[in-house]
Amino acid sequence: MLSQDTTSRNLWIAMCAFVLLAFFLPNWLSFLTTVALAKGLVVLGLVLLMRTGLVSFGQGLYYCLGGYVVGILGTYLGVTDVAILLVITIVSSIVISFLLGLLLCRYREIFFAMLTMAFSMILYGILVKSEIFGSTDGFNIEPASLMGWHPAIESLGTWIYLFTVMLTFLFLQGMHRYFRSPLGFAGKAIRENEIRVEYLGVSPKKVILLKYVIAAVLAAVGGALTAMVAGHVDPEMAFWTTSGEFVFIALLGGITHVAAPIIGAIIFEIIRTFAFDLAPYSWQMILGGALLLIIFFLPNGLWSLLPTRKSGGSL
Amino acid sequence: MVILETKGLSKSFGAVTAASEINVVINEGEVVGVIGSNGAGKTTFINMVTGYLKPSEGTIYYRGKNITGLSPRKITRAGICRSFQIAQLFKELTTLENMVIAFRMLENKRLGGFAPLLTEKSVEQSLKELKEYGIDEYSDAVVATLPQGVRKLLDIAMALAGQPALLLLDEPTSGVAIDEKFDLMDTVMNAVNRTGAATLFVEHDMEIIEKYATRVIAFYDGSIIVDAPTSEAMVHPDVKEYIIGTELHRHTEESLDNV
Numbered sequence: 405m406l407s408q409d410t411t412s413r414n415l416w417i418a419m420c421a422f423v424l425l426a427f428f429l430p431n432w433l434s435f436l437t438t439v440a441l442a443k444g445l446v447v448l449g450l451v452l453l454m455r456t457g458l459v460s461f462g463q464g465l466y467y468c469l470g471g472y473v474v475g476i477l478g479t480y481l482g483v484t485d486v487a488i489l490l491v492i493t494i495v496s497s498i499v500i501s502f503l504l505g506l507l508l509c510r511y512r513e514i515f516f517a518m519l520t521m522a523f524s525m526i527l528y529g530i531l532v533k534s535e536i537f538g539s540t541d542g543f544n545i546e547p548a549s550l551m552g553w554h555p556a557i558e559s560l561g562t563w564i565y566l567f568t569v570m571l572t573f574l575f576l577q578g579m580h581r582y583f584r585s586p587l588g589f590a591g592k593a594i595r596e597n598e599i600r601v602e603y604l605g606v607s608p609k610k611v612i613l614l615k616y617v618i619a620a621v622l623a624a625v626g627g628a629l630t631a632m633v634a635g636h637v638d639p640e641m642a643f644w645t646t647s648g649e650f651v652f653i654a655l656l657g658g659i660t661h662v663a664a665p666i667i668g669a670i671i672f673e674i675i676r677t678f679a680f681d682l683a684p685y686s687w688q689m690i691l692g693g694a695l696l697l698i699i700f701f702l703p704n705g706l707w708s709l710l711p712t713r714k715s716g717g718s719l
Numbered sequence: 720m721v722i723l724e725t726k727g728l729s730k731s732f733g734a735v736t737a738a739s740e741i742n743v744v745i746n747e748g749e750v751v752g753v754i755g756s757n758g759a760g761k762t763t764f765i766n767m768v769t770g771y772l773k774p775s776e777g778t779i780y781y782r783g784k785n786i787t788g789l790s791p792r793k794i795t796r797a798g799i800c801r802s803f804q805i806a807q808l809f810k811e812l813t814t815l816e817n818m819v820i821a822f823r824m825l826e827n828k829r830l831g832g833f834a835p836l837l838t839e840k841s842v843e844q845s846l847k848e849l850k851e852y853g854i855d856e857y858s859d860a861v862v863a864t865l866p867q868g869v870r871k872l873l874d875i876a877m878a879l880a881g882q883p884a885l886l887l888l889d890e891p892t893s894g895v896a897i898d899e900k901f902d903l904m905d906t907v908m909n910a911v912n913r914t915g916a917a918t919l920f921v922e923h924d925m926e927i928i929e930k931y932a933t934r935v936i937a938f939y940d941g942s943i944i945v946d947a948p949t950s951e952a953m954v955h956p957d958v959k960e961y962i963i964g965t966e967l968h969r970h971t972e973e974s975l976d977n978v
Contacts (some may be wrong), residue, residue, distance in 0.1 A: 584835040586823045589812075593820055596809035603769070603807070604824035605795040612829070620723065 411580050413578070418663070419573035423591060426566055434565045438633045440666075440673040441572045444560050447653045447665035448579055449619030455583075456615055458512065462520030463650045465618040466497050468642035470627025474536070475637040478546040480521065486548045486567060493628040493636050496619050501554030502613070509612040516584035524642045531639035533601065542638025545631055564633045571629065580662040582618075590614060623650075652691070656698055657678030658705020667706060720747045721783075722917050723768065723799075728777035730763050737763040738941045739842035741777070745885070750911070751919045752932030752949065754962050759938035761921045762804065765887045769801045770794040780887070786910055804890045804921075806874035808862045814873055815858040818845035818880070825881030851913075852876050852906055867894045868903060875907055879914060883952055886911060888920035892927060896926070900924060925963060929953060937962055 422437075429437065441569075445465050453460050473493045477483040483492075504523055511519055532540050547560050555563045582588050593601050594608045601608050631637045640646060657668025679690035702708040721744055738760040745751060753761050759765035766772040768779055779787045782939040786794055809817050819841050824830065849855040852872045858867055862873070871891060878886060891907055892900040904927055911918050919936075924926050928935060928949065935952035937945040939961045945952050952958055 578833075581833040581835075584837070585833050586820075586830045586836045587832075589820055589836045590815070590824070590830055592812060593809050593824075596811055597807050599803075600807040600809065600877070601824070602791045603795055604821055604877070605792050606824045606830065607792055707762060 409584075410519065412540060415573055415576050415663065416582065419569060422569040422573075423566060426562055426569075429565075431561055435561055435633060436673050436677060437670065438561070438565045438568045439521075439630055440670040441568045442626040442629035442633070443650065443653060443673070444626075444666035444669035445572055445575055445629070446623040446659065447650050447669055448575065448662070449622030450650050450654050451657075451659045451665050452579070452582075452591070452619050454614050454654060455588075455595065456591035456612060458612065459517050459651065460520040460619065461517045461614075461644065461647050461651065462522070462524035463619065463623045464642045464644065464647035465524035466501065466623035466640070467627035467630070467650075468527055468531070468637075469500065470522070470624030470629075471631035471637040471641050472531070472627075473545060473624070474548075474628045474631040475545045476537070478548070481544060484546050484549045484554075485552075486550050489548070489628060490571075490625065490633075491559035493549055493624050497620045498617055500616045505613040505616040505620075509609040515553075521644050524647055525644060528639050528642040528644075531642065538638070540639060542636060542640075545635050545637060546657060548632045548633070561633065564629070568633070568693070571625065575625070576662055576666065582585060583662060585615070587611065599654050636646075652695055654705075655695065656705055658702075658707040660704060660707040664705060664707055671706070686706075721745070722747050723782065724780040725768070726778050726780070727762070728767060728779065729775050730760075730767060730772060731775050736941050738774075741943060743936060743943070743946070745917055745919060747884075747917055748915055749917050749934060750908070750932055751917075751934045751936060752928040753919060753921045753936050754923070754925070754928060755936065755938030756962060758783060760941040762889055763941075764923065764938070765801060765889050765919075768794075769799060769887060784965075794904065795881065795883075798881075798884040799887065800825075800872075800878040800881050800885075802875045802878045802885040802889060804893055806870040808870060808873060809876075810863040811861060813859055814849065814854065814865065814869075815842065815845055815862055817862060817873060817877060818849055818858075821877035821880040822823050822848075824881070836913070848876060848880065851910060868896070868899050871895060872903065872906060876910070879910055879916070882914050883916050886914075886916040886918045888918065890921050890923070892924060900927060901930070923955070 426434065446463050450460055450463050455591060473496055474489050477489055483489065508519055528550045531537060537543060546687060547554065547557060548564065590601070590606060590611045594611060598608045627641060653668045653672045654665060656672055657664035675694055676687065677693060679687035685689060698705065723743070723744045723745040725741055729736070730737060730738045741764055742847050755761050763772065767774045770789050770793070773788050778785055781797060781799060786797060809820065819836060822841065822845060823836060846855055846858060849858055854869050857869055861868065865873070871894070873937060875888060892903055895903055908931055932949050935939070935945065935947060935949050936943055937952060937958050944957045944961065945955045947955065
């Protein structure tokens, strides 16, 4: 009945493995992994919404918000400390997602998806028109620091990689506990039957609002980390294709397991990198083909490959 | 003690009047049967009392407090729970998970916190409850695979998990085979007696009404035509003419369908 929870332990082991990898990974691969982990965080938030039955086509909004918070603070205001950047990223994403969430939590299905997309496109539109922030080109970001310590540029990538690994796994641990908590189950309950949830004395809107805010924080942190490692931001981060990419990764990984978004993101980045190398002008076709194959053969994402446990389980 | 009182409750959808001038008083611990043909306003009444529909006119008092127009959530928290004609369950979750969620949500506490939902304690509590309804053997089965009777029982068990003071059952035996109806009602009434909740149930089967209800409210065309102790109501000329007559007719139709 109560299955032994091994996920938490496995996540710690995986984190140690990723930390050790820092010493072996070539620069390009640690860069790729950092970006993948950062995107994995965004997708983790998206998966949280999908488990509640909602697909957001606008997580790019917060991904971009996180990126621009880091960029604007670093380049225009001279704040480069990762701790401060992170706190401001999280606070600003909470404020904005709470306000938008008050409206969004009333919508479901395609209306929710389209509205989230609309909001992210509004941010895209604003940034494209903002010459001070480089319009469509975006701008470069000052290297990050930590409590007055400025790592050498050559090792900066490794430090950001380690920082990303730590953050990612802390969030994974948190989300794993969350998925098993009453609120985690409330998401599934809302997906299955909102009427019953109402009649159990719980407000689906409030639960959805909370989940939307959590998803926004994850996306903003993912965006902030991406900006730090890439050293550059541009409005493309809020464009709908970026949000579409997150949905793609969510489908690739599946929503069954808390680590699925991370694994999905790593595989996605690898496919994309090699597809780009193989066919610089038509790499999207390879991605599209991969997506088709997933939908046809792995409807539950990569997790369909594993033997299914008995129903219920510890999702 | 009066637990529920409605005064002049009416509901119309455009030109259609689904319920008009419904005046009902329900006392603590009473078991009331509601009868009436399809479309007579029985479910509309339940939907208004539980906040699913907002009455066009009239007021609903629960323990002397006006609860008209409150959301289902607030009414549930106040102590009125209901079951549904078509069981409303979390289909992709297991029977046990459904029960645990019902207990947790109805606890009237905040849902927050990172402690797991499924603990030894919560699982044990729910298994015990499922056993009371005789459906514990299905605890690990996903709800979508359950037989109709088990779904109905689970639906009612979830409604009763919050220890309501008033329980409204919308056709508890609909969709259940005739020979299982009495077993189901026995189980339900045992559970109700344990909590002491006042119960109002909608039912088409007059034998079930006679066996379980102490009082009968008969609906016809959106209004109450008879409200009397069961033995009296069953022989009331209006009930005979408007409801039992149509009920017999309905049964005949059903049997003909089955042929």
